[in-house]
Structures are given as structure tokens and as C-alpha cells.
Amino acid sequence: MILTGQEIIKQVHLGRIKINPFNMDQINPNSYNFRLGNKIKYYVNSVLDTKVKQKVEEVEIDSHGYTLYPGKIYLGHTLENMGSDHYVPIVKGRSSTARLGLFIHVTADIIDVGSYNQWTLQLYAVQPIKIYSEMLIGQVTFWTIYGDIKLYNGKYQGSQGPCESLIYKDFIEDLK
Amino acid sequence: MILSGQEIIKEVKNKNIIIEPFEQKNINPNSYNYKLGNQYKIVSIDETLDYKNRSIDENNPLSYISEKGLLIEPGKIYLATTYEIIGSHKFVTLLIGRSSVGRLGLFLEISADLGNLGTAHKWTLEITSVQPVIIYPYMKIGQVSFWIPEGDIINYQGNYTNFNIPQNCFFESLF
Numbered sequence: 001m002i003l004t005g006q007e008i009i010k011q012v013h014l015g016r017i018k019i020n021p022f023n024m025d026q027i028n029p030n031s032y033n034f035r036l037g038n039k040i041k042y043y044v045n046s047v048l049d050t051k052v053k054q055k056v057e058e059v060e061i062d063s064h065g066y067t068l069y070p071g072k073i074y075l076g077h078t079l080e081n082m083g084s085d086h087y088v089p090i091v092k093g094r095s096s097t098a099r100l101g102l103f104i105h106v107t108a109d110i111i112d113v114g115s116y117n118q119w120t121l122q123l124y125a126v127q128p129i130k131i132y133s134e135m136l137i138g139q140v141t142f143w144t145i146y147g148d149i150k151l152y153n154g155k156y157q158g159s160q161g162p163c164e165s166l167i168y169k170d171f172i173e174d175l176k
Numbered sequence: 177m178i179l180s181g182q183e184i185i186k187e188v189k190n191k192n193i194i195i196e197p198f199e200q201k202n203i204n205p206n207s208y209n210y211k212l213g214n215q216y217k218i219v220s221i222d223e224t225l226d227y228k229n230r231s232i233d234e235n236n237p238l239s240y241i242s243e244k245g246l247l248i249e250p251g252k253i254y255l256a257t258t259y260e261i262i263g264s265h266k267f268v269t270l271l272i273g274r275s276s277v278g279r280l281g282l283f284l285e286i287s288a289d290l291g292n293l294g295t296a297h298k299w300t301l302e303i304t305s306v307q308p309v310i311i312y313p314y315m316k317i318g319q320v321s322f323w324i325p326e327g328d329i330i331n332y333q334g335n336y337t338n339f340n341i342p343q344n345c346f347f348e349s350l351f
Binding site: 054113120146148150154164165 | 177178179180181182183184186204205206207245247250272273274275276277278279280281282283284285306307308309310311312315316318319321324
């Protein structure tokens with residue numbers, strides 16, 4: 001079941017949902033609008049081999065904004081640190097940015113229960129688009145869970161700023 | 177309500193959820209990591225996909241994903257499958273990618289992550305990429321979550337349930 005905006009506020013006050021910083025103006029009927037952080041990463045290589053650790057470059061978005069071009073995956077991040085030990089957060093774009101052809105996640109919108117960090121956003125533009133730090137870029141919904149909970153304790157826990165893929169580690173583990 | 181990872185384990189043991197083969201180490205707090213199967217098709221080499229005029233090559237060949245890797249090039253649609261047979265008659269299946277894969281700009285489903293109740297098979301993955309990406313057979317490429325529905329259940333009777341290889345679109349289902 002999805003939590004209403006009013007329920008999100010309640011659960012934030014109870015500490016069962018963590019959103020830092022939290023702003024009541026950003027509550028919607030069933031979600032919370034989050035902001036874009038100021039760092040962007042992109043991969044140095046154009047061909048990305050999942051078995052190989054990929055080099056990235058990081059830039060900071062200044063007051064003039066930053067242009068995203070089609071054909072490249074960019075990694076942004078939420079300004080807020082967010083998470084919950086009780087509900088599953090699911091990230092969605094906002095229709096305002098979707099109407100400009102901006103994807104903010106590629107295929108994985110579910111956040112593991114128990115994770116708490118600035119979330120990495122997988123930014124992909126259909127047409128060139130300029131983005132600005134602190135813009136209201138996406139929304140998070142919270143869903144109830146059925147069953148015993150074992151909290152997330154994985155490789156992206158606590159990450160700040162955009163975090164590039166660590167999938168190459170799976171191949172190293174499989175060899176062990 | 178989404179099932180927790182611990183609940184997925186319980187329901188696999190109860191046979192209300194099918195994941196075959198199942199490895200407990202692939203359980204996450206709210207999902208199960210599935211692997212990429214070893215077969216794929218490319219949808220069409222034609223630039224415009226016109227379903228009404230059947231410009232899709234329905235005989236597009238089935239190939240094996242080499243152990244040396246398969247290059248997923250932007251601008252093309254690749255059909256592959258999950259390695260596992262997955263499904264449930266009791267819970268709604270939702271199939272997506274993993275964030276590790278999303279962070280490389282690899283899509284595993286093109287806006288259709290929702291499975292039907294009652295069907296269990298190897299799921300066709302619709303793979304596209306933003307930049308070229310190299311993938312490998314049997315890699316942990318996605319995650320599946322299970323959701324409790326509300327209401328009476330009539331199990332899926334449609335076209336895709338019988339296939340365990342990458343399956344093209346059934347044109348009839350579009351009209």
C-alpha cells in the first residue's frame with residue numbers, strides 16, 4: 001500500500017522515514033518531491049564493459065546550469081539523504097521533467113529498505129536539456145512491506161554524491 | 177504491499193512463488209536478483225517498426241550470448257530472457273533492472289515491468305542501452321519483486337506464458 005503525503009509527514013516525525021533536509025512544501029498527495037544535488041558524474045569510456053571497473057569524471061553544477069546530451073548516461077544525486085527501515089521507497093520522475101524527456105532512473109526505481117544515503121539518479125535525456133542544482137527533479141513514494149525485514153547492508157550504503165556502478169565486483173565475487 | 181526478502185524465501189518454500197533455480201544468496205531486502213539467460217534476438221534491422229504492415233522480421237534468428245560478452249549498441253532493441261523460471265499464482269510479479277546496471281544506462285524493460293498473475297516462465301527482457309554496454313550470460317542483471325494483490329484472481333491466459341526463449345511481440349495483441 002502506498003503512503004499518503006500526510007502519512008509520510010507523520011512517519012518522518014516518528015523517525016520511521018528519514019528525509020534530510022525535510023521541507024513540508026515538498027509533500028504531494030502521495031509522494032515527496034526531492035531536489036537535485038550539485039555533482040554530476042559520467043563515464044570516461046563510451047563502451048561500458050560490466051566486468052571492468054569504469055573510470056568516471058565528476059563535475060559540479062554551477063549557477064549557469066549543466067546540459068545533458070542524448071546518448072550519454074549521467075549520474076546525479078539527490079540533495080537529500082533519504083531512507084527508511086520500515087517502508088520501501090520507490091523513486092519516480094516528476095511529470096514536469098518527464099514532459100521534457102528527462103529520465104531520472106533507467107530501470108531500477110526500488111530502494112532497498114534499510115538503506116540511507118543520497119540516492120544516485122541515472123539521468124538520461126531524449127533531447128539536450130539544461131538542469132540546475134536544487135531543482136525539484138523527482139519524487140519518492142513509500143510502500144508498506146509484508147514479512148520480516150532484513151535491512152540493506154550493501155555496497156552503496158551511506159553513499160554521498162553520485163555513485164557509479166560497482167557491478168564489476170559481482171564477477172570478482174563469483175570467482176571466489 | 178511488497179513482500180520482504182524473508183517473505184519471498186518463505187513463499188518459494190511454500191511453492192506460492194516459483195524461482196527456479198533459486199539461490200538464497202540472491203535475496204535482497206525486497207527482491208530477488210535474477211540472472212541473464214544465454215540466448216538473445218535483435219528485434220529488427222529495419223529502422224521503422226511498423227506493426228500494421230508487419231515489417232518486423234518474424235524469423236529474426238536466435239543467438240547465444242558468448243562467454244566473451246555481448247555488446248549492446250544504442251538504437252537497437254535486444255530480446256533476452258531471465259535465466260530462471262519465475263512467477264506466482266498468488267503474488268504480482270514486477271521485473272526491473274538492478275541499480276548497478278541502471279547506473280551504466282542499461283534498460284532491461286521498456287516501460288513494462290508488470291507481470292501477470294498465474295504465469296511462470298523465463299521472462300523476456302527488452303534490453304536497450306544509452307551508451308554501448310557489454311553484458312555476459314548468467315550475470316546478475318535484474319531484480320524481481322512480489323506484491324500482494326487485492327480482489328479475486330483469474331490467472332493469465334495470454335500469449336507469452338508458454339515461451340522460455342526470447343519472444344517477439346505478438347502483433348494480434350496490439351489491436
